[in-house]
Amino acid sequence: MILPLLFLLASLLPQYGSEAESSHVSKFHLPSVKEQNGVQESQQEKIITVSGEGMVHSPDFPHTYPRNTVLVWRLVASRNMKIQLTFDERFGLEDPEDGICKYDFVEIEEPTEKTVLGRWCGSQSVPTSHISKGSQIRIRFISDEYFPSEPGFCIRYSLLPVSVSEPEGPVVLPPTLHGIDELSDAVADLGTVEEVMKYLEPERWQLDIEELYKPSWHALGKSFIHNKKARGGADLNMLREEVQLYSCTPRNFSVSLREELKRTDAIFWPSCLLVKRCGGNCACCAHRCYDCQCVPAKVTKKYHEVLLLKHRSGGRGLQKSMTDVALEHHEECACVCKDDWD
Template sequence: MILPLLLILASLLQHDGSDAESSHVSKFHLPSIKEQNGVQDSHQEKVITVSGEGMIHSPDFPHTYPRNTALVWRLVASSNMKIQLTFDQRFGLEDPEDGICKYDFVEIEDEKTLLGRWCGSQSAPSTLVSKGSQISVRFVSDEYFPSEPGFCIRYSLLPASVSEPGVPAAAAAAAAPTSLQEMEELSEAVEELGTVEEVLQFLEPERWQLDMEELYKPTWHVLGKSFIHNKKARGADLNLLREEVRLYSCTPRNFSVSLREELKRTDAIFWPSCLLVKRCGGNCACCSHRCFDCQCVPLRVTKKYHEVLLLKHRSGARGLQKSLTDVPLEHHEECSCVCKDDWD
């Protein structure tokens, strides 16, 4: 009689222990995923079907957003509609470094094309209209210096038959652009001009000479960073045959880059619009025969400053602000062929 009772008691204790272990695993090893205004993994997306008006915003807007956040929204409308985005005037993220949004930013992509990246307190575009029926918004914050109020974007629908507003060249010269499309058109017009004088005369026909005087008027910084950071020549002791091969192998060589794309600045126009930089290029024929995927990679990268003409919307005023500014660009000073497996 006692032995059956003991077997029943042992069975009950084992069952209770299994329940406790199961509850423990559920609580600590299988946490529930809480979605907060988007997704936490930048490789995923929150898909929003746009059927009317709505908004997306940084967490806790208009208060300080959290650190270490990556939120992605993909807005999808029906095929006969476009999506219009309107930024709230309250906008503030962590400041850029050297004019580049590296840390906290919001960016918009349309049909695999990056329309812009914004951070700090720089003016975000008033409105954007998608080319098709989809558009993506991505927000990233790192582990330092969260700011406020963050950002808020309202979205709405437009018929696909509605054409995007255009601005003739004469009108663009007379008034500051108010949308990304107008900025793009003005940038293309300025890019075709050959001298600084032509740029200023195009923008302000009546006062371009005065603008020239003000542009080159001495200021407190007199010499920009582009004059301070001098290039240092490097010599190489190579024989003629090796030198001829080196010219076609993995070496730093001249590439032209678009400043607006390189700096991700869609809120400004640069002249010249493109500059030459040293970037690694060439083949890796002399790489080890044991390597199946040899790549030309930079071993030494330096930042150099280039003085250019900057044209930017003057907040609350008519016309464009014109100034000489230094822009930082990365130059590759040393390159090498590296086996991809070793590099990874």
């Protein structure tokens, strides 16, 4: 009697272990091998064959999502179809830091172009709807180990035929496709780097800011400007010093970077910088000549780090980078006769 019972227990143990493992997987929302609507398991991402309407969402939506979570979905439609994404009005992830989503966020990427269309977090506003450029689109959700929020996010997807997915009416070109001069004028009027990025790429400006300040292979710019205090003196020297302020001395001038560097193929922000250039008159010129002019006696190059915008080849948007520009600064000036200077 005991021997048959042992055989029965031995046959039930594997089945019990399998059920326990299955329960554990379900608790952490890991995908099965084959789910509804063509969901298949991949080592790095879920591949969803889109044949109708459906949704992807953060775990436990509309409640607090778990910490330390990475989920990636690739939505795949047939070649003659595009995918439309619409965010649920209930949206809330961990707040950004300095206006940038660094910790918990959801982002949308075009897999064929490897371009991130946007990244969102916080709870101030619901992201707008998106239509894929091709027949695929990727959604990525990340949460770190701190401050999970609620309700998370939910994105509904549906199919659109290629022929009707394009918006009707007049086509409004995005800022990145405007002419270089028109774009330069628009950027020059903006007050901060954040405003520049929002104007150029409203949906992905946070990513551009994050990429902009990442360490790169080139050396960062150096500043060689040293403010030297004017020499003090007795009261008898004050009149002379006041005259010197308006005589031939280095002083601040604003210069346009595109004109100064002769770079009409690029846009700089700020568009103008201050440089030291010789200015003032030579009324007290020591030389006995008819026309005494103020000219630089010592010139140095100083480096300034600015934002550089250039059109990519093939019209694929703008390339954004921090770059060093070298500008001439006059450190010493002198009055000389015009004939000698010529």
